[in-house]
Amino acid sequence: QKEVEQNSGPLSVPEGAIASLNCTYSDRGSQSFFWYRQYSGKSPELIMFIYSNGDKEDGRFTAQLNKASQYVSLLIRDSQPSDSATYLCARGANFGNEKLTFGTGTRLTIIP
Amino acid sequence: EAQVTQNPRYLITVTGKKLTVTCSQNMNHEYMSWYRQDPGLGLRQIYYSMNVEVTDKGDVPEGYKVSRKEKRNFPLILESPSPNQTSLYFCASKPATSGNTIYFGEGSWLTVV
Numbered sequence: 251q252k253e254v255e256q257n258s259g260p261l262s263v264p265e266g267a268i269a270s271l272n273c274t275y276s277d278r279g280s281q282s283f284f285w286y287r288q289y290s291g292k293s294p295e296l297i298m299f300i301y302s303n304g305d306k307e308d309g310r311f312t313a314q315l316n317k318a319s320q321y322v323s324l325l326i327r328d329s330q331p332s333d334s335a336t337y338l339c340a341r342g343a344n345f346g347n348e349k350l351t352f353g354t355g356t357r358l359t360i361i362p
Numbered sequence: 363e364a365q366v367t368q369n370p371r372y373l374i375t376v377t378g379k380k381l382t383v384t385c386s387q388n389m390n391h392e393y394m395s396w397y398r399q400d401p402g403l404g405l406r407q408i409y410y411s412m413n414v415e416v417t418d419k420g421d422v423p424e425g426y427k428v429s430r431k432e433k434r435n436f437p438l439i440l441e442s443p444s445p446n447q448t449s450l451y452f453c454a455s456k457p458a459t460s461g462n463t464i465y466f467g468e469g470s471w472l473t474v475v
Contacts, residue, residue, distance in 0.1 A: 258402075293452055293466040294405070338405070348393050348412075348456060349420060350464060354404040 251276050254341050256353035265362050269326040273339030273353055276320070282342030283322045284350065285313060287335045294338055298324065329360045364389045366467035368453050374473045375443055383438040383470050385453030391465070392458040394436040398422065398449040399469075405452065411436055413458075443474040 255274050263269040273283075282301050286294035300306045300313040300322065312325040326333055336357045340350040366387045375381055387394065395410040397420075407420030411430040425447055427439040436455075440447060453467040 291469070293469050295466075296463045299463070340405075348464075349395070349407050349410065350405070352405040354402060 252353070253277060253351045254339055254353040256337075256339050256356045258354055259357040260359055261356055262359045262361055263329050265329055265331060265360050267329055269329045269333065269358055269360070271324040271326075271337050271339075271356050271358065273322045273324075274320055275322070275341050277341065278317075278320060280317075280320075280341045283313070283315060284340040284342065285311075285322075285324045286338040286340060286352075287333075288338055288355065289335050297337075299342075326358075331360045331362055334358060334360045364465065366453055366455050366465050368451070368467040368470045370470060371468065372471045374475065376475055377444055378442050381440050381443060381472075383440075383451060383453075383472070385436045385438065385467060386434050387436075387453075387455040387465070388434065389455065389457070389465065390433065391455040392433070394430065394453065394455045395420070395464075396426070396428065396436070396438045397452045397454060399452065400449050408438065408451075440472075443472075445474045448472060448474050 284299045285297045287297050288294045298313045300315045306313045310327045314323045336355040338355045339353040343349045369384045392413045396408040397405045399405045406422045408426050409428040411417045417428050451470045454464045456464045
């Protein structure tokens with residue numbers, strides 16, 4: 251079982267709709283989670299991080315964490331064509347290294 | 363401007379010819395790391411450094427070396443590159459304080475033929 255798993259997609263969503271991206275993880279002791287957006291050939295850029303169970307909102311983005319079920323999700327409201335990218339879910343290290351363990355990413359396409 | 367700078371950005375090289383990918387950050391960050399990104403495998407950590415003269419292996423260190431003689435620089439060395447090291451490489455840095463975001467460089471596309 252991969253440490254962080256994501257559906258690779260592609261996920262197609264009409265412009266203006268809600269895009270829902272999901273991620274599951276295997277290490278029950280994981281404490282911190284990150285969502286990165288990556289445009290083709292570019293470096294990942296952080297969208298949100300979440301440490302606590304529940305929802306965290308930032309503008310059009312909402313991250314959700316459910317530690318009991320070991321999943322993390324990212325909702326993008328009012329999707330725009332500029333949101334078309336690959337979204338990477340990552341788990342932070344519990345101690346020491348500061349390593350991020352990434353999923354393989356979900357490719358999202360917003361259809362105008 | 364805060365940034366992580368990698369060089370070269372694009373390189374085609376031949377098997378066995380030693381090469382170095384440089385990484386420099388101007389944010390006085392203690393932590394630096396190298397990742398490689400491959401289709402279907404995502405980003406995987408190669409090596410990391412918690413501070414000057416402190417380095418350790420990540421998940422995929424085979425075939426790579428690093429050094430951290432100065433705080434700002436963290437070069438990635440491929441002593442004898444092989445085709446399976448063809449990949450997109452990212453350097454990253456962050457301050458020691460937990461909870462801060464990791465800053466990624468722009469990436470280095472490396473092709474070994």
